Amino acid sequence: MCVIGFSCSGSEDHLRNCSSAQAEHVKCSSRERLYITCSGIFNPTNSSIRLVGSGGDCAGRLEVFHSGSWGTVCDDSWGIEDVQVVCRQLQCGEALSNHIPVWFGPGTGSIWLNEVECEGNETSLWNCKYKLCEEGECGHHEDVGVVCSEFKEIRLTKSCEGNLEVFYNGTWGNVCHNQMDDETANMVCGELNCGRRGSLSYTEARVKSAPNWLDHVKCRKHDSNLLQCPSSPWGQNRCDNHNEVHINCTGKRTLSLYIY
Numbered sequence: 001m002c003v004i005g006f007s008c009s010g011s012e013d014h015l016r017n018c019s020s021a022q023a024e025h026v027k028c029s030s031r032e033r034l035y036i037t038c039s040g041i042f043n044p045t046n047s048s049i050r051l052v053g054s055g056g057d058c059a060g061r062l063e064v065f066h067s068g069s070w071g072t073v074c075d076d077s078w079g080i081e082d083v084q085v086v087c088r089q090l091q092c093g094e095a096l097s098n099h100i101p102v103w104f105g106p107g108t109g110s111i112w113l114n115e116v117e118c119e120g121n122e123t124s125l126w127n128c129k130y131k132l133c134e135e136g137e138c139g140h141h142e143d144v145g146v147v148c149s150e151f152k153e154i155r156l157t158k159s160c161e162g163n164l165e166v167f168y169n170g171t172w173g174n175v176c177h178n179q180m181d182d183e184t185a186n187m188v189c190g191e192l193n194c195g196r197r198g199s200l201s202y203t204e205a206r207v208k209s210a211p212n213w214l215d216h217v218k219c220r221k222h223d224s225n226l227l228q229c230p231s232s233p234w235g236q237n238r239c240d241n242h243n244e245v246h247i248n249c250t251g252k253r254t255l256s257l258y259i260y
Contacts, residue, residue: 049089049125051146053104058092059151061104062144064112064125071110074138081120082128083146089124093149096170103145111138152227160194160249163206166213166226168234173213176239177202184219184229185247191225195251205241212239 008018050070051060063070083095111133118128153167164175177200185198205212215237219229 058148071112072107072143074114075142077115082118085118087148096147106140164245173211174244176215179216189249194249198249201246203246
């Protein structure tokens with residue numbers, strides 16, 4: 001249902017103060033629904049941001065919600081200060097990089113913002129300077145991508161077998177063998193689409209200078225991914241470069257793509 005018949009002079013502070021003697025509920029199609037774009041700032045209570053395309057909440061293509069749909073942000077004037085604000089707003093730690101263009105793939109639909117300029121200390125992207133992107137001003141090959149320090153990812157170094165490594169704080173690091181069991185190996189294989197069973201062994205670090213991120217990882221049956229499993233605090237371990245986890249999964253991954 002739609003409401004019709006509003007007549008405003010322009011000086012009213014609320015739509016309900018306009019003349020609406022002819023307002024009535026009528027059936028209307030989607031083509032007849034009214035959408036408005038204002039030249040001022042977004043209302044932060046009605047505007048959200050998200051990062052998509054990485055498999056995690058703290059890295060990806062930046063999208064903002066406006067006028068009922070998600071759209072992207074153009075990379076004109078984009079810098080590391082803007083990334084810092086996005087990471088802070090999403091509670092994702094510190095800014096690591098401002099990968100542009102389309103590091104996480106191009107978006108679709110609208111491109112909402114352009115020429116975003118943050119000082120770096122703002123608590124929200126909506127406190128920064130920006131412009132609404134005009135039609136034809138930007139293309140999706142200019143969509144902004146963001147990586148924050150709290151972004152985490154896992155991999156096996158040879159598709160469905162190899163050393164188990166974790167991406168954290170901008171660096172791929174090792175997982176120590178201490179206390180890990182077959183239940184954890186099975187979860188890793190399932191999470192990476194490599195079957196439901198895996199065998200464990202320990203080996204040398206693939207990159208000896210890489211940090212040892214996780215130790216004493218022991219997954220429970222109700223955990224849905226490795227990063228939910230109990231472990232020692234990140235970076236705190238009793239591990240050396242000869243005690244890293246090696247997993248051999250029984251399945252084969254149907255699609256594998258890593259871009260870092």
